[in-house]
Amino acid sequence: MTLTKADLVEAIYKHHDSITKAGAIDAVEAFLRISKENLISGSGLLLSGFGKFCVNDKRQRKGRNPQTGEDLMLDARRVVTFKPSGILRDRVNNG
Structure with a gap:
């Protein structure tokens, strides 16, 4: 199951009595x-x-086109990466 933006809004709304749904x-x-x-x-x-x-x-x-096998040059680009904290990594691995 994937957590969606709507799920986040709902969780914030349910766990905070002082916030409205619009505020969440x-x-x-x-x-x-x-x-x-x-x-x-x-x-x-x-x-x-x-x-x-x-x-x-x-x-x-x-790079290589996987459909044709043709060689090509992939453009330079920026990517976003995520590195979990040690706390999160331990919780994911050890429940």
Whole structure:
């Protein structure tokens, strides 16, 4: 099962008596907007106890079309990677 944005909104709404559903939506949207802006600018996003999202540059490199087997050059690009915290990694592996 995959956790969706709607699931996050619902969980925040249910666990906080003082917040309305609209407030939960605004909070999730604000967090995601700030996170995206930060990553787009090239900065990392560190969430203590959860992990770190980083933006890495990949250089141009040789590739192959899997359908035709033809060699080609893949453009340089930026990718977002995630490194879980030790706490999260231990919890995932040990329940």
